[in-house]
Amino acid sequence: MRRLAALFLAALLTLLACGREEEADVVFWQFQPPEVMEGLIDEFEAQNPSIKVRFETLTWQSGYEKIVMAFASGEAPDLLEVGSTWLPRFEDEDAVIDITGETEDLVADLMMWDMATFQGGRFGIPWLIGSRVLFFNRELFLGSGLNPDEPPATWTELKDAARAMNRPDYGIHGFGMNAGERYVLYKKFMPFAWGNGGRILSDDHGTCLIDSPENLEALEFYLSLKPYSVLERQDMIDEMFKQGRVGMMISGGWNLKRIPEDAPDLDFGVALIPRPDEDGFHASFAGAEILVFPRGARLEPAMELARFLAGAEQALKISSRTKGVQPASREALSHPYYDEHPMERLLLEQCETSIAPPPVPDWVEIEEVINTRLEECLYGKITAPEALRLMQREVDAIITE
Amino acid sequence: MKPSTQRALFLVPWLVSFALFSTYPILFSLGVSFAEYNPFRGGFAGFVGLENYRNIFSDGLFWRSCINTIFFVVGTVPPTAALSLLLALLIEKAGRLKGVLRTGYFVPSVVSLAVISLVFKYLYSKQGFLNLVAGLFGGSGKEWLLDPNLALPSIMVMDIWASIGYYAIFYLAALQTVPQELYDAARVDGAGRFAVFRAVTLPWIRPVVIFVVVVNTIRAFQVFVEVVIMTRGGPMGSTMTLVYYMYEKAFHRVDIGAASAVAFVVFLLIMFFALVQTRLLHKVRASVG
Numbered sequence: 001m002r003r004l005a006a007l008f009l010a011a012l013l014t015l016l017a018c019g020r021e022e023e024a025d026v027v028f029w030q031f032q033p034p035e036v037m038e039g040l041i042d043e044f045e046a047q048n049p050s051i052k053v054r055f056e057t058l059t060w061q062s063g064y065e066k067i068v069m070a071f072a073s074g075e076a077p078d079l080l081e082v083g084s085t086w087l088p089r090f091e092d093e094d095a096v097i098d099i100t101g102e103t104e105d106l107v108a109d110l111m112m113w114d115m116a117t118f119q120g121g122r123f124g125i126p127w128l129i130g131s132r133v134l135f136f137n138r139e140l141f142l143g144s145g146l147n148p149d150e151p152p153a154t155w156t157e158l159k160d161a162a163r164a165m166n167r168p169d170y171g172i173h174g175f176g177m178n179a180g181e182r183y184v185l186y187k188k189f190m191p192f193a194w195g196n197g198g199r200i201l202s203d204d205h206g207t208c209l210i211d212s213p214e215n216l217e218a219l220e221f222y223l224s225l226k227p228y229s230v231l232e233r234q235d236m237i238d239e240m241f242k243q244g245r246v247g248m249m250i251s252g253g254w255n256l257k258r259i260p261e262d263a264p265d266l267d268f269g270v271a272l273i274p275r276p277d278e279d280g281f282h283a284s285f286a287g288a289e290i291l292v293f294p295r296g297a298r299l300e301p302a303m304e305l306a307r308f309l310a311g312a313e314q315a316l317k318i319s320s321r322t323k324g325v326q327p328a329s330r331e332a333l334s335h336p337y338y339d340e341h342p343m344e345r346l347l348l349e350q351c352e353t354s355i356a357p358p359p360v361p362d363w364v365e366i367e368e369v370i371n372t373r374l375e376e377c378l379y380g381k382i383t384a385p386e387a388l389r390l391m392q393r394e395v396d397a398i399i400t401e
Numbered sequence: 402m403k404p405s406t407q408r409a410l411f412l413v414p415w416l417v418s419f420a421l422f423s424t425y426p427i428l429f430s431l432g433v434s435f436a437e438y439n440p441f442r443g444g445f446a447g448f449v450g451l452e453n454y455r456n457i458f459s460d461g462l463f464w465r466s467c468i469n470t471i472f473f474v475v476g477t478v479p480p481t482a483a484l485s486l487l488l489a490l491l492i493e494k495a496g497r498l499k500g501v502l503r504t505g506y507f508v509p510s511v512v513s514l515a516v517i518s519l520v521f522k523y524l525y526s527k528q529g530f531l532n533l534v535a536g537l538f539g540g541s542g543k544e545w546l547l548d549p550n551l552a553l554p555s556i557m558v559m560d561i562w563a564s565i566g567y568y569a570i571f572y573l574a575a576l577q578t579v580p581q582e583l584y585d586a587a588r589v590d591g592a593g594r595f596a597v598f599r600a601v602t603l604p605w606i607r608p609v610v611i612f613v614v615v616v617n618t619i620r621a622f623q624v625f626v627e628v629v630i631m632t633r634g635g636p637m638g639s640t641m642t643l644v645y646y647m648y649e650k651a652f653h654r655v656d657i658g659a660a661s662a663v664a665f666v667v668f669l670l671i672m673f674f675a676l677v678q679t680r681l682l683h684k685v686r687a688s689v690g
Contacts, residue, residue, distance in 0.1 A: 052595070064653075065652045068652060068655055072657075090441065093442060094441070095441040179636065180552075180635050180636040181632070181635050181636075182633060182634060230527065232526075232547065236526055239530070284535050364653055364654060365654070369654075372638075375635065375636065375637055379637060381637070385546070
């Protein structure tokens with residue numbers, strides 16, 4: 001009898017819990033730490049008492065799946081944070097609302113609009129921007145007779161530094177080179193290609209330009225780092241860098257938070273990704289967090305929230321906490337915060353010469369081709385010219401489909 | 402209430418959940434596998450016949466995944482079945498340590514496979530424990546998960562380790578049911594240890610052997626978690642399995658139709674292997690018995 005009563009009570013509580021869900025005016029799905037977001041949402045609700053916000057935090061591991069399923073079941077939120085490489089597909093499928101008319105006044109205030117623009121229309125608000133920079137171990141630099149205050153600025157200097165620090169017998173490697181996973185390879189190679197003037201697609205996205213002398217030169221240089229590198233997956237390279245076993249690696253801003261937490265004694269620095277020589281430029285891979293409005297969203301209150309979040313102060317609250325991203329707001333560039341945080345300033349500086357992958361709906365397929373052929377090349381199955389020829393042929397097939 | 406009505410009533414909760422959460426989704430995705438399904442545009446966009454199947458059958462990576470998966474099944478199911486039986490026989494003979502050993506070997510089945518995969522990812526890494534041990538014995542150490550020839554076998558070894566304790570429990574339970582008289586009779590007839598095992602134990606526990614092999618085959622065909630956590634299909638597609646391929650099709654390419662087609666290919670493969678196994682193992686039984 002007692003068990004029956006307990007069961008009944010449990011059922012009743014479940015029903016009550018279902019019924020009591022608060023009605024929100026804006027449902028917002030995002031990827032930033034919930035403790036930071038909570039404060040921002042409270043602030044927003046205090047300023048806009050008529051708008052109730054409910055936010056949910058997604059993870060990068062499963063967020064994309066959840067978003068796709070939400071679109072499928074017609075339960076997409078009113079405001080959604082997406083990674084810039086996902087957006088062209090959403091735009092192409094008409095899954096997000098064209099907000100060109102509503103954002104005229106924001107154009108001058110924010111950077112990286114390219115990533116939110118598709119076939120002439122604006123489909124999102126750039127919120128947070130990110131890039132990859134060169135991380136280096138200052139101690140290993142000193143130990144190898146290198147000057148840690150003058151990190152490598154050109155390809156030659158990069159290779160010389162990697163060679164000088166590389167002592168595999170002691171478990172120390174000059175450079176951390178990504179391998180063994182298919183998703184990140186192009187992010188590590190393309191900076192060298194872009195810095196050398198190489199391209200993936202033409203401006204109108206109609207022609208593939210991968211098989212070029214510039215890209216070949218970059219790929220051959222990249223491969224020439226292999227003898228002084230450890231080949232590993234990104235998480236392992238990050239780990240080995242923290243253990244002081246990797247002299248240099250190309251990685252993202254999140255390390256500015258994680259290295260001091262996990263390896264407080266590690267003396268490290270950051271630098272712009274080296275350019276080929278005096279002629280080239282310090283290119284890197286650019287990504288952005290874009291705020292978009294899924295079809296069927298309650299646009300007006302969601303737009304209020306998006307405008308609030310994209311403001312310099314609010315975006316800076318997030319980036320100062322996570323360090324992985326910087327505000328897209330131009331106003332943040334001159335914020336005193338960056339005077340006190342030179343490493344983050346460098347990340348912001350790197351953003352200015354970073355390049356985003358071309359915004360085409362088939363980017364996922366193109367990326368896969370580049371990654372697959374790059375990996376085969378790293379493993380010595382095919383030569384650099386072969387790799388580029390194959391990429392050219394396969395990407396051509398995708399874009400002319 | 403009539404007993405038959407009562408019985409039917411007791412079945413209702415299960416029937417409802419089975420219809421709702423199993424039958425309906427299965428039929429739905431069978432439909433999707435013959436259709437164009439675009440989640441961004443409200444789902445079904447018309448039937449396309451065998452187009453999705455044609456699409457995956459013309460993809461080299463699909464066949465690569467097929468071969469890898471079958472390699473995984475063939476390489477893990479027999480060793481797991483044999484090793485867990487051996488383990489059960491040893492635990493059986495362990496006397497007072499029996500309880501401790503039984504629990505100890507079962508522990509990996511309680512731990513989530515995701516956690517096991519993470520631990521092994523570190524064990525297998527360049528500076529990991531495995532290479533440390535290899536170094537102590539003068540070995541040079543290998544890049545287990547980064548070498549296209551070693552990555553899949555490394556995952557398979559982990560999988561066998563993680564599952565033998567679980568299947569040993571089934572064998573242990575079966576071993577308890579072998580009547581002592583049969584052992585006594587065999588021994589009176591002068592049978593040695595191996596002869597007793599072959600003529601008495603094995604035939605008696607054969608239904609459990611069938612169960613272990615079939616269940617493990619079904620599970621092995623669906624290998625996924627290990628791949629996601631340890632290699633994501635790499636290096637160079639060497640650990641691409643069918644279910645991981647399906648996942649990529651569904652959630653990277655957002656090609657739900659093709660992904661559903663893969664699901665049904667996996668389903669047919671599993672059914673085929675399970676049927677063949679049941680047949681074969683029953684046949685052996687008939688010839689021995």
